[in-house]
Amino acid sequence: MEISITSDKQNELLSRRELEFTITYTGATPSRKMVHAKLAASVNAGREQVVLDSMKSRFGLSVLKGSARVYQSREDLERLEHDYLMTRGGVADEVFGARDAPSEDAAEAS
Numbered sequence: 001m002e003i004s005i006t007s008d009k010q011n012e013l014l015s016r017r018e019l020e021f022t023i024t025y026t027g028a029t030p031s032r033k034m035v036h037a038k039l040a041a042s043v044n045a046g047r048e049q050v051v052l053d054s055m056k057s058r059f060g061l062s063v064l065k066g067s068a069r070v071y072q073s074r075e076d077l078e079r080l081e082h083d084y085l086m087t088r089g090g091v092a093d094e095v096f097g098a099r100d101a102p103s104e105d106a107a108e109a110s
Contacts, residue, residue, distance in 0.1 A: 001025045001034070003042050006065075015076045016069050019043070023064040029057055030064065032088065045070050051081050052088075 007020035023035065030038075032052055040050045055066035071077040077086075 001030055001038060003035075003038055005042070014080060015072045016080070017043070019068045019070060021066055021068065023066070025062050025064065035064070035066070039068055043070055046074075048074050049077060051077065051085050053085065 002024045004022050004024075005019055006022055007018075009018045011018055019039075021039065023030065023038075032055065035055060036050060036052055037047060039052070040047045043050070049071045051069050051071070053067040053069060055064055057064045069081070071080070
């Protein structure tokens with residue numbers, strides 16, 4: 001799997017980089033988690049700072065095109081990004097941690 005960044009724009013207002021990328025692969029289409037990890041490594045950012053937006057492939061081709069956003073900090077990501085995109089990309093576990101799980105105190109109160 002080889003990633004090439006086709007567009008890299010800095011968005012100063014939102015404290016993020018907006019990327020478009022192309023992935024050339026062999027075999028099965030890579031999963032979102034694999035692409036997320038590989039993309040984070042290629043742009044030297046933590047996995048909790050990268051959010052995959054879209055990934056599209058065409059039938060019969062071993063090429064995947066997509067877009068992602070790389071935030072400068074975890075706080076910026078939490079403030080700006082939609083929850084469903086963080087959940088879909090697997091970032092929600094790293095960002096929210098056990099925050100969404102009911103606490104023991106809440107269980108005892110009911």
